[in-house]
């Protein structure tokens with residue numbers, strides 16, 4: 615069996631008295647696309663930071679693409695993991711056209727400088743087409759809408775040909791129509807042959823499109839449940855995740871949450 619995309623064993627991260635993540639184990643196999651759901655402060659961002667090597671474990675093991683934290687050059691490994699998050703968004707240069715932003719992803723560079731190789735230009739042009747943003751190639755970062763920025767950032771991440779693509783709350787700041795367009799794009803992206811494994815972090819079950827096969831629920835730094843989404847996404851589990859009685863409904867492969875008068879089983 616090929617090595618998993620991601621394998622986390624008994625991960626605990628403590629800082630001072632705070633137990634940020636507590637004995638967390640999780641495996642992502644090739645061909646799976648995961649959603650991580652959890653309330654504010656449940657540890658989602660910390661988990662992502664740990665698997666890109668930015669937050670060191672107190673104990674436990676993290677293996678990404680067959681390489682284990684502490685035994686390998688994490689900087690090299692990072693180039694195989696694409697990440698789209700608010701911290702990357704904030705670092706981009708206002709004046710940079712989208713095509714250069716995408717090219718910069720190959721070199722893990724912010725604010726691309728230097729001459730552009732024609733092969734890189736051709737690849738970035740193809741990627742911009744794949745993220746349905748060809749028309750944005752010459753547009754500067756500062757004028758792009760939030761939805762356009764997300765596509766360009768995904769293009770930037772894809773430029774490094776990642777096997778794992780992490781989308782950390784990518785719908786934050788999108789209006790309902792832009793959000794639906796973006797989610798339809800994520801659905802197409804994940805369904806493409808050879809697509810990287812997706813990890814999509816959100817607070818909202820409405821954002822779980824059918825291409826996601828698995829879900830991980832986090833609560834107070836611990837895994838509440840994980841596995842195939844049909845088994846994990848239940849009213850009972852989500853009520854525990856968000857500490858309130860909630861009812862989960864499913865229609866046409868999409869989910870919706872509403873308040874319930876008591877925890878629904």
Ligand SMILES: Nc1ncnc2c1ncn2[C@@H]1O[C@H](COP(=O)(O)OP(=O)(O)OP(=O)(O)O)[C@@H](O)[C@H]1O
Pocket residue numbers: 629632633634652653654655656657658659660661
């Ligand atoms: N370096 C640190 N030192 C101490 N506590 C930390 C540190 N980093 C994170 N925490 C705490 O760990 C908890 C989890 O934080 P984290 O940002 O991972 O949550 P989250 O699920 O991403 O939340 P949100 O949905 O609000 O973004 C929080 O209580 C946070 O204050």
